[in-house]
Amino acid sequence: MASSEISLEAVSSVSQISADEWDACANPRASRRLLNGHDKEASSSFANDSRSCSAISYNPFVSHAFFAALEKSDSACPRTGWGPRHLIARTGESIAGIVPCYLKSHSRGEYVFDRGWADAFERAGGNYYPKLQASVPFTPATGPRLLVRDDVDKEGIQGALAAGLVALCEATEASSVHVTFAPEDEWRFLAERGFLQRTDQQFHWHNEGYGNFEDFLGSLNSRHRKAIRRERRDALANGVIVHWLTGSDITEEAWDAFFDFYMETGSRKWGRPYLSRSFFSLIGETMAKDVLLVMARRNGRWIAGAINFIGSDALFGRNWGAIEHHPFLHFEVCYYQAIDFAIQRGLQRVEAGAQGEHKIARGYLPQTTFSAHYIVDPALRRAVADYLRRERQYVAEAVRELTEAGPFRKGADKPS
Structure with missing residues (x-):
């Protein structure tokens, strides 16, 4: 041409x-x-x-x-x-x-x-x-x-x-x-x-054909396998229950809660978070099937959450926030739940966003x-x-x- x-x-x-x-x-x-x-x-x-x-x-x-x-x-x-x-x-x-x-x-x-x-x-x-x-x-x-x-x-x-x-x-x-x-x-x-x-x-996690999360743990050495099991147990120890929301399950009430988490954590880390509240409603209207909200609830209210986007072969982790802080809850909501979802959906990898060498111990390797x-x-x-x-x-x-x-x-x- x-x-x-x-x-x-x-x-x-x-x-x-x-x-x-x-x-x-x-x-x-x-x-x-x-x-x-x-x-x-x-x-x-x-x-x-x-x-x-x-x-x-x-x-x-x-x-x-x-x-x-x-x-x-x-x-x-x-x-x-x-x-x-x-x-x-x-x-x-x-x-x-x-x-x-x-x-x-x-x-x-x-x-x-x-x-x-x-x-x-x-x-x-x-x-x-x-x-x-x-x-x-x-x-x-x-x-x-x-x-x-x-x-x-x-x-x-x-x-x-x-x-x-x-x-x-x-x-x-x-x-x-x-x-x-x-x-x-x-x-x-x-x-x-x-x-x-x-x-x-x-740092990305790669799916080596695992049938479930335990299969993934079986590929790790004993020290890291035990550490992850302990972290997952401790993250939910105070009555925290984790939910996956996607498609029509994502309501405006869920977006309100997530935006509160995003603002609280983003303001501490960056001073001024980038995304406006209306962004999330628009995503909910046009891309709900592309979104996975991993939301944590305790005593009947949402306390933490992470937003992920779903591609044909990857789950992309984006923003996280919390209004209650529990040991290892960040790792559970952002990393382990993402791995679990990717295995169930047959996705090839999880891309967990920028930076963070602490992800290596959780099975995310450099890319x-x-x-x-x-x-x-x-x-x-x-x-x-x-x-x-x-x-x-x-x-x-x-x-x-x-x-x-x-x-x-x-x-x-x-x-x-």
């Missing part, structure tokens, strides 16, 4: 793109089956049907519904420093590719930290902000960033989108473009087009994450490139060492 056949534009709201056109790029196989099949409900229904998982790759975070909830709720908007600049590639009148992109006035809510770069550049007299951020706001989960329909020349459209990001950077007078939590193939693709490569690590960065200023680019070369070496060594320190029995099946 010749580049002259592709036109590019940026729009200031996801609402300017139809859900069908967006999702045909974001989750093309899921969208195609949805349109050609008999089930006309949201594509999330397929994420909850284990028989469909082998045929469909579905990532809830790149769906139109997720971005629409973020923007409509004013969680990601110019006032909060997230000005939408979604890049569109068209072939004729049809949208062939999209990059979810935001013009940022700060570096919060990204989980790939560049504040040191900003400080250094500003001390040297430069303006680091605005910058362009190609990502899902407030969501440290790997997923496609160069979204392309599956019936077009993928490499040609991705190449046009990569060039379009550079052109958009120039047009907005941004200092840089940051494509974060990208798949490794997109990371390499962007590196071939002048983007700098960065790595980091998260490399990838981001790509285009920096306009030559001096800053050279300095960052030198830093990233050393950082990649450090991350690779840390992943190796932490994997070797994992809790699995020698010779037991474990994530590769």
Whole structure:
């Protein structure tokens, strides 16, 4: 496909793109089956049907519904420093590719930290902000960033989108473009087009075909197996009962309770939580089948909870909060219940969010994450490139060492 056949534009709201056109790029196989099949409900229904998982790759975070909830709720908007600049590639009148992109006035809510770069550049007299951020706001989960329909020349459209990001950077007078939590193939693709490569690590749990939670425990060494059993017992010792809520089971009353947890814990950790109350209602209206709320109740009231999103092959842990604090309840609600759910649903992995080496003892092992960065200023680019070369070496060594320190029995099946 010749580049002259592709036109590019940026729009200031996801609402300017139809859900069908967006999702045909974001989750093309899921969208195609949805349109050609008999089930006309949201594509999330397929994420909850284990028989469909082998045929469909579905990532809830790149769906139109997720971005629409973020923007409509004013969680990601110019006032909060997230000005939408979604890049569109068209072939004729049809949208062939999209990059979810935001013009940022700060570096919060990204989980790939560049504040040191900003400080250094500003001390040297430069303006680091605005910058362009190609990502899902407030969501440290790997997923496609160069979204392309599956019936077009993928490499040609991705190449046009990569060039379009550079052109958009120039047009907005941004200092840089940051494509974060990208798949490794997109990371390499962007590196071939002048983007700098960065790595980091998260901690994921992998399903080795376990039939139940006890099967998983059997793959651990004795010390960690006993510790997890003790933690699970102690977490529920004070009359705490855990519930799984998904689909129509998630009521506004449950969202009210979860938002209280989110605000209480988020305010202590971050100062100002990112997501507004209306975001959760919108998610409940449009993506309820993609959501798992793990909620803890004691003495007839909700006391803690964690929100997870369900993909076709992964459970994505996101936010947690509590208004009562009990030993190990955080581990039970966020990690062990997620493993239990993934085993029952036949999901391949649990992605437990950013940071946290304490997850290793609970069976979550290091996983490399990838981001790509285009920096306009030559001096800053050279300095960052030198830093990233050393950082990649450090991350690779840390992943190796932490994997070797994992809790699995020698010779037991474990994530590769």
